[in-house]
Amino acid sequence: MPLQFLASVYFDGLPPWFPDPMRLLRAMTTLTAVVLTKWYASGRVNLSERNMHGRVVLMTGGTSGIGAATALELARRGAQLVLLTRQPPSDPFLVEYVDDLRARSGNRMIYAEQVDLADLYSVRQFATRWIDNAPPRRLDMVVLCASTLVPPGGERVETAEGVELTWMVNFLANFHLLGILSPAIRAQPFDREVRIIVPTCSSYIASPKLDEEAVVTGGRDDLEDWVPGRAYARSKLAMMVFAKAYQKHLDAYKRPDELPMNARVVLVDPGLARTVSMRRWLTRGSLWGLLLYLVFYFFAWLFLKSPHMAAQSVLYAAMDGSLGRGAGGRLIKECMEVDCARKDVDDEEVAKKLWESSDRLIERVEKEQAVKRARAKKEQEKKEQEAKEAAQVQEIEALVGAIKKGKSKEASKKNTKKAEFTGxxxxxxxxxxxxxxxxxxxxxxxxxxxxxxxxxxxxxxxxxxxxxxxxxxxxxxxxxx
Structure with missing residues (x-):
């Protein structure tokens, strides 16, 4: 049959039902271009593997986007995951998510702990509980995937503690968490390789320089000139500067056994992906923007990575053996090491100002919040005391009323008996x-x-x-x- 068809084409030409060759060539060229574009935009695949069974991984942002894809792959490889989430472990959505993650990965060692990154007190509570253990709890990896942003044109948002939301979640909470967990990281045995993975974004390249005033005031620009994109880029640049400084902080520690430090900080740029944050950014947080996003979804699918492909660089940072040796603070992009695009990322003077200013900001905020909590606790105790006294008064009044009622009933019975007695x-x-x-x-x-x-x-x-x-x-x- 194929030989007859080829012979017919050779002697008689193409059959009438066969499409025009030029049109077919254009279609094939277009399809090939789409496939190659999608292949290139999806990025490289992680080929490194590592035995993760028994390793304890603390992870933020593990319930959506790139963090969810990373959590699934780590769980499939046997890691014991501790997901730090804003919702309490009893939240129905979180319970269902953890159960689904356990079922898909076949790993039952997945747990959730409540840590609100928009609240410094919540971060301190968890981190203090974690390090308050003797001997120190096992900790093999910290993955900081949590991030937030304000859509373009959005208004500046502050947390309950008065800090700009983007600055708090993307930088200050991570700074606070790693600062408190530092003793637990440094106390790990020498044969236990500890990695702190810090995902970032290429937007840090366009960030304005970090100055002390911006840090002290919670990452704010002048309120009139505040721009969501600039605030997001500033928070990512600050996190990169801190990550580099944190590696130097770990290296400066002298272990009691006089062995080299076994903790490494790894920066990761996963690229642009079709996550919830990206969709929120593209749609500007509006219904009309969401409609346009759905209409032009083909282009989002073509040029943006899926969360699974974006997680490949994070998995490479978690599993590649070469990253556990040598100097820390390296930047990974497309599953390979690259250089930072800004020199001030390695500037020690900038890092020192950032560290000291962030410490002062946290100290000031925590003092203010401690006073508020003490005042609220005192008012609550006062209300409880008043309620207790009111309850006691009601109880006494009820008892007196019952006694009076009993006496009146007794008198009534006596009168009744007397009437019966006299007839x-x-x-x-x-x-x-x-x-x-x-x-x-x-x-x-x-x-x-x-x-x-x-x-x-x-x-x-x-x-x-x-x-x-x-x-x-x-x-x-x-x-x-």
Missing amino acids: NTQPELFNPSHCHPVFFTAKLRRPPFNVLSGAQLSPVAYGYVYQDAPGGSKKSAGPRL
Whole structure:
């Protein structure tokens, strides 16, 4: 059949149903260009592998985007994941997500801890609990994938502590977390290779220079000139400068066993991906922007990486053996080491100002928040004391009321019994004060059949009361009628 078709084409030309060769060539060229563009835009694939069984990994941003893809791949390789999330572990979404991650990876060693990166007190609570252990808890890797941004045209947002949100989540919270965890990282045994992986973004290249005023005020520009893109780029540049300085901080530590430091900081640029943050940025956080995004989704699919492909560079930083040797603070992009595009990333003077200013900012904010918490706790205790006293007063009033009610019931019962005892339905016709104090018998405890009203009425006359016998009588010393 193929030979006959080829012979027919050779002798008789193309059949009428066959498409135009030029049109077919253009279609094939277009398809090839799309495939090559997609292949190039997707980036390189991680080929390095590492035994992750039993290794403890702290991870932020592990529930969405690049962080979720990284968490899945690390879990499939047997790592024990501790996901630091804004929601409490009892949150229904988080419970379902962790269960799904366990089922997909076949790894049950996946847990969640509540750490709100927009709250320095929450970060300190978790980090303090982690290091408050003897001997030190095992820690093999810290992956800081959490990040946030404000869409273009959005307004400046501050946290409850008064720090700009982008600066807080992207830099200051990570600075605070690693600063407190530093003793736990340095205390790991020499044969345990510890890696701190810090994903970044190429937007740091366009960031303005870091100055002390911007750091002290929480990364703010002049309020009138504040731009979301500039704030995001500044936070990424600050994180890169700090990561380089943190590596020097670890290297300067002298271990008690006098062995070299085994912790390495690795910077990673995963590239542009179709994540929630990217979609929020492209759509400007509006419904019209989302509609345009859906209309032109083909171009987003073509030029942007999937979260899985963007996670390949992060996985390379976590697994490649060469990164565990030599100097730390290297930058990885497309699964290979590259140079930083800015010289001030390695500037020690800039790093020193950034570190000191961030320390002062955290100290000031924590003091203010501690005073507020103490004041709120005092007010809460006062309210609880007032509520307790009010409850006691109500209890006493209820007890007094019950006693009064009991007494009234007892008096009512006594009156009822007295009425039954006298058998008198008209008390005004019979006054006990008129009676002589003598003994009654059952025979005489009967009601009168016909008692007339009036002052002349005498109970004795009607046979109701005994009278004593005269003193000189010898017949009887007892009562008689």
